[in-house]
Amino acid sequence: MNTTSSMPPFRDLPPGRLADRQQHLLTEIRRDQARQADWPRLPSGILGAQLGRRRLVVVLTLAAVLGALAATPAFGVRDALLELLGADRFPRPADVEGEPATTGPHIVLAAGQLGDQKWKLVANESDKGLCLHLELIEPQRARSGGCGFALKERGIGLLTSNLASGSTWIFGPVSRRASTVEIRLADGTEIAARIFPGRGFAPNFYLATRATPITPTSVTARGATGSVVGRQDID
Amino acid sequence: MALGDAPLWSRSNAGDVDAFAKLFERHGRTIYNYCFRRTGEWAAAEDLVSIVFLEAWRRRDTELPEDKVLPWLFGVANNVVRNHRRAQRRYAAVLLRVPESPSPGFEAEADLDDERQIKPILEVISRLPKHEQDVFTLAAWFELSYEDISVALGLPVGTVRSRLSRARQRLRKLDSGLGLEGVVATNTQEALEP
Numbered sequence: 001m002n003t004t005s006s007m008p009p010f011r012d013l014p015p016g017r018l019a020d021r022q023q024h025l026l027t028e029i030r031r032d033q034a035r036q037a038d039w040p041r042l043p044s045g046i047l048g049a050q051l052g053r054r055r056l057v058v059v060l061t062l063a064a065v066l067g068a069l070a071a072t073p074a075f076g077v078r079d080a081l082l083e084l085l086g087a088d089r090f091p092r093p094a095d096v097e098g099e100p101a102t103t104g105p106h107i108v109l110a111a112g113q114l115g116d117q118k119w120k121l122v123a124n125e126s127d128k129g130l131c132l133h134l135e136l137i138e139p140q141r142a143r144s145g146g147c148g149f150a151l152k153e154r155g156i157g158l159l160t161s162n163l164a165s166g167s168t169w170i171f172g173p174v175s176r177r178a179s180t181v182e183i184r185l186a187d188g189t190e191i192a193a194r195i196f197p198g199r200g201f202a203p204n205f206y207l208a209t210r211a212t213p214i215t216p217t218s219v220t221a222r223g224a225t226g227s228v229v230g231r232q233d234i235d
Numbered sequence: 236m237a238l239g240d241a242p243l244w245s246r247s248n249a250g251d252v253d254a255f256a257k258l259f260e261r262h263g264r265t266i267y268n269y270c271f272r273r274t275g276e277w278a279a280a281e282d283l284v285s286i287v288f289l290e291a292w293r294r295r296d297t298e299l300p301e302d303k304v305l306p307w308l309f310g311v312a313n314n315v316v317r318n319h320r321r322a323q324r325r326y327a328a329v330l331l332r333v334p335e336s337p338s339p340g341f342e343a344e345a346d347l348d349d350e351r352q353i354k355p356i357l358e359v360i361s362r363l364p365k366h367e368q369d370v371f372t373l374a375a376w377f378e379l380s381y382e383d384i385s386v387a388l389g390l391p392v393g394t395v396r397s398r399l400s401r402a403r404q405r406l407r408k409l410d411s412g413l414g415l416e417g418v419v420a421t422n423t424q425e426a427l428e429p
Binding site for chain 1 (some may be wrong): 252255256259260263264265267268271272281284285288289292295329332333334347352353356376
């Protein structure tokens with residue numbers, strides 16, 4: 001008696017099921033792509049399980065200690081963190097007379113560095129609707145964006161930010177049905193933007209960056225089947 | 236000529252869903268059998284193979300050594316199987332969308348036979364520490380090399396060797412008390428041979 005004889009032999013999936021499962025897999029992947037593109041891709045629950053309970057406890061304990069430190073102004077950690085995150089460098093919309101009043105937390109959707117320039121993309125709810133801003137942190141400091149996007153009309157919004165050095169950010173909110181966003185440029189070429197999850201906001205968001213000056217003429221969002229779910233032309 | 240796993244994985248990494256579908260076509264059956272041999276339930280194995288590949292897609296940016304896609308898939312499957320109740324809950328909505336299929340009676344009967352057959356074996360294996368179960372099943376039942384197990388489980392080869400050795404010792408003791416002569420010990424011995 002050995003394992004080969006006592007173990008049930010290998011077998012195929014029941015007839016037709018391999019094809020069914022393959023089709024299901026493809027459908028689910030495309031559904032996922034349509035719902036939200038893969039950036040940033042966070043560890044899933046299953047992957048999280050790989051950490052192991054002991055390590056998870058250590059991580060949570062550290063997070064709790066840091067949280068307590070950050071919440072207590074006397075320790076000075078909060079101010080240091082705020083300084084580190086550049087929170088004090090930009091007046092928030094609610095702080096500026098005439099700008100929409102902030103009604104929700106400012107969420108950093110994406111951050112990075114383009115050339116030497118550090119930046120982050122931040123969204124918040126306001127009394128004038130959804131606000132989306134690109135914040136340039138270092139070495140230049142600036143903030144550009146807008147509030148009150150009406151996605152129902154176009155399915156996509158478009159904002160552009162340029163630096164004198166030529167660096168360009170093209171970004172905006174986009175319908176959750178979009179799985180791709182293509183930006184047509186003045187020279188006739190097209191570039192693809194990355195879509196990333198809404199993180200609690202109604203739409204998803206997209207962003208394309210280039211270190212050279214570019215001028216968009218239109219932006220088109222397509223669903224998983226290729227149908228247009230949003231479009232905006234620039235006159 | 237069919238593309239190898241490495242270029243298919245590379246294309247999957249770039250978002251090519253069709254390339255990923257080919258990997259499913261190629262390795263779905265193996266992973267299906269792995270899931271069965273770890274859970275002892277064919278129906279669960281069918282759902283788990285879907286979950287394994289959905290998890291693999293989520294992790295498609297993983298850089299893999301040349302020709303190690305299947306060992307890595309075993310590693311994903313190992314994690315899914317270990318947490319399969321949670322995985323099934325997490326993917327409940329996804330699994331509800333699997334197309335319905337007719338249920339041919341003869342297969343249901345065959346399922347039960349297989350499940351009855353594997354149950355005592357899994358009972359023996361379940362007495363090993365979990366990390367030894369993982370190494371043993373890959374070595375003995377799927378004939379993975381030390382190197383491949385190392386990729387699958389993210390362990391140094393030396394650790395694979397020592398865990399397998401300890402698993403063999405434990406199984407010999409367990410086996411003598413359970414009357415399953417050779418059921419596990421024979422293949423464990425083979426698995427230890429280079």
